[in-house]
Amino acid sequence: MKKQLSMILPFLIMVLPVLADNDAGFERGGDGGFAGGLGNFAVFLLAVGAVYVALRVLYVWSKSWPEDYEEWKTLLKDLYRQYRKPLLTIHNWMMIAAVVVGGIHGIFLLSRGGFQVITGIVAWGIMLFLAIFGTVIYYKMRPIWDKREVKGFVRFVHRQWILSIILIIALLIHVGIN
Numbered sequence: 319m320k321k322q323l324s325m326i327l328p329f330l331i332m333v334l335p336v337l338a339d340n341d342a343g344f345e346r347g348g349d350g351g352f353a354g355g356l357g358n359f360a361v362f363l364l365a366v367g368a369v370y371v372a373l374r375v376l377y378v379w380s381k382s383w384p385e386d387y388e389e390w391k392t393l394l395k396d397l398y399r400q401y402r403k404p405l406l407t408i409h410n411w412m413m414i415a416a417v418v419v420g421g422i423h424g425i426f427l428l429s430r431g432g433f434q435v436i437t438g439i440v441a442w443g444i445m446l447f448l449a450i451f452g453t454v455i456y457y458k459m460r461p462i463w464d465k466r467e468v469k470g471f472v473r474f475v476h477r478q479w480i481l482s483i484i485l486i487i488a489l490l491i492h493v494g495i496n
């Protein structure tokens with residue numbers, strides 16, 4: 319069950335822009351339109367950053383597939399080996415950019431108040447939290463990285479699906495109520 323769920327999640331992130339269905343953003347013009355457009359752009363950045371997660375999850379999962387899927391397994395292995403590094407770099411930068419763009423979007427709309435602001439803050443808070451932990455992992459930041467237990471904890475937290483699940487749910491609700 320856990321595996322299936324973790325399979326679906328990155329793809330869900332990727333279809334978020336479609337679900338958000340907001341071409342209105344930039345076109346509407348004016349302040350609200352521009353800020354809405356930034357929100358859409360942040361979702362897009364999240365989706366691009368999630369490609370790494372999707373490929374990694376698929377690859378890890380494919381290892382447990384039966385022999386009949388040998389061709390697929392080889393394909394995924396090759397793809398993973400070839401694209402892991404560039405995709406991870408894309409993951410890092412896109413996610414950081416998503417936090418920045420989502421944050422600017424939030425600043426513009428904070429004064430509106432209401433439920434949508436709350437779901438936005440929840441989503442953004444999780445993104446910021448994950449991005450900080452991810453940055454510590456990627457840049458092996460000291461002194462955190464020197465302590466083995468802390469290092470393990472940071473990696474463990476960053477890879478927890480529950481955080482990504484809450485993030486996606488918060489975003490679905492956030493973009494769903496217009």
Ligand code: HEM
Nearest residue numbers: 340343354357358360361420424427428430435438439442
């Ligand atoms: C502090 C955090 C946030 C606040 C206060 C906030 C607030 C809002 C508000 C009030 C709206 C309604 C705008 C309108 O009707 O024109 C909105 C829409 C939206 N938000 Fe956020 N938001 C936040 C974070 C985020 C984040 C992190 C994302 C994406 C990663 C996001 C994506 C969107 C999208 C896609 C829309 C729909 C835009 C549209 O209708 O064109 N928001 N947000």
Ligand code: HEM
Nearest residue numbers: 371374410413414445448449452453455456473476477482
């Ligand atoms: C919204 C922000 C982010 C989300 C939702 C997110 C999500 C994830 C997830 C779910 C994984 C686990 C993939 C797996 O092994 O199954 C992962 C891995 C990773 N992420 Fe992020 N991430 C975010 C931001 C960042 C940032 C900003 C960085 C670095 C600057 C980063 C660096 C990494 C690294 C290095 C890994 C591999 C971890 C390892 O090998 O233990 N992430 N991310």
